[in-house]
Amino acid sequence: MSKLRVAVLGARGRMGSEAVRAVEAADDLELVAALGRGDSLTALTEAGAQVAVDLTTPDSVMENLEFCVSHGIHGVVGTTGWSDERLTALRGWLADSPDTGVLIAPNFGIGAVLMMRFAQQAARFYESVEVVELHHPNKADAPSGTAARTAQLIAGAREAAGLGAQPDATSTALEGARGADVDGVPVHSVRLRGLVAHQEVLFGDEGETLTVRHDSLHRGSFMPGVLLGVRRVVSEPGLTFGLEHFLDLD
Numbered sequence: 001m002s003k004l005r006v007a008v009l010g011a012r013g014r015m016g017s018e019a020v021r022a023v024e025a026a027d028d029l030e031l032v033a034a035l036g037r038g039d040s041l042t043a044l045t046e047a048g049a050q051v052a053v054d055l056t057t058p059d060s061v062m063e064n065l066e067f068c069v070s071h072g073i074h075g076v077v078g079t080t081g082w083s084d085e086r087l088t089a090l091r092g093w094l095a096d097s098p099d100t101g102v103l104i105a106p107n108f109g110i111g112a113v114l115m116m117r118f119a120q121q122a123a124r125f126y127e128s129v130e131v132v133e134l135h136h137p138n139k140a141d142a143p144s145g146t147a148a149r150t151a152q153l154i155a156g157a158r159e160a161a162g163l164g165a166q167p168d169a170t171s172t173a174l175e176g177a178r179g180a181d182v183d184g185v186p187v188h189s190v191r192l193r194g195l196v197a198h199q200e201v202l203f204g205d206e207g208e209t210l211t212v213r214h215d216s217l218h219r220g221s222f223m224p225g226v227l228l229g230v231r232r233v234v235s236e237p238g239l240t241f242g243l244e245h246f247l248d249l250d
């Protein structure tokens with residue numbers, strides 16, 4: 001059987017270099033291009049890439065995806081910075097290229113996906129919830145894409161259960177003291193040398209708390225998810241948001 005031809009964008013970054021090694025080590029995949037900032041995207045078509053893994057930056061990912069989708073190259077995207085406007089633009093490109101698939105995975109870690117799912121399941125049972133994400137200090141964005149997604153999932157579950165705004169009697173606060181408000185869920189971002197990627201979701205109600213925590217201790221933890229995405233996206237046309245859709249969790 002012929003190998004799937006894979007390109008990595010952002011190949012010299014922290015995640016991209018790990019992805020290059022993971023693709024090279026996979027028997028069923030062939031690394032055909034490894035692009036850094038400034039390299040021409042035409043290298044993808046010249047190399048005959050079938051799947052492009054994007055681990056770049058929010059300012060680069062849209063141009064990369066527009067090129068890939070318009071050339072029928074499937075995308076596996078870990079890059080953060082997704083907004084409704086960006087997703088709408090991507091859906092438009094995909095509509096013009098109906099056989100092409102793009103997976104956007106806020107987090108490739110299997111444990112992180114489970115953490116998000118557990119938080120979503122717990123949300124309707126608790127009056128209070130706070131998300132705390134903790135990352136290395138070289139991370140460009142805050143809050144993390146994972147934390148934003150977690151907060152959105154929790155907010156959706158609370159709304160479906162008919163829960164209103166959570167109680168918070170704060171009347172005076174230093175700006176930022178209560179974190180960022182993501183759909184009504186406070187999200188706090190810690191940046192600390194020594195960390196990789198970590199998140200806690202704190203739930204509270206009368207007389208009890210529940211903490212759901214996940215830790216990525218090494219970027220190798222993301223690679224099984226990246227490889228799963230690469231193998232599955234070729235048979236999943238359109239936009240898939242979240243690796244959970246490829247994990248058969250239900």
Ligand SMILES: NC(=O)C1=CN([C@@H]2O[C@H](COP(=O)(O)OP(=O)(O)OC[C@H]3O[C@@H](n4cnc5c(N)ncnc54)[C@H](O)[C@@H]3O)[C@@H](O)[C@H]2O)C=CC1
Pocket residue numbers: 009010011012013014015016035036037038039055056057058060064077078079080081105106107108109222
């Ligand atoms: N979904 C997930 O599981 C994970 C996602 N991430 C996200 O992935 C992205 C990258 O993270 P890191 O590797 O830590 O950052 P990084 O800064 O180490 O790497 C980004 C690399 O992309 C390169 N780059 C920028 N524009 C480019 C372009 N147009 N073409 C090719 N290369 C380009 C940069 O020069 C840099 O080498 C971030 O958005 C981060 O939040 C990071 C870890 C896990």
Ligand SMILES: O=C(O)C1=N[C@H](C(=O)O)C[C@H](O)C1
Pocket residue numbers: 080106107108135139140143144145146147196197198
């Ligand atoms: O930049 C990182 O490191 C990470 N980014 C992703 C995010 O923003 O959620 C995934 C993981 O948290 C690591």
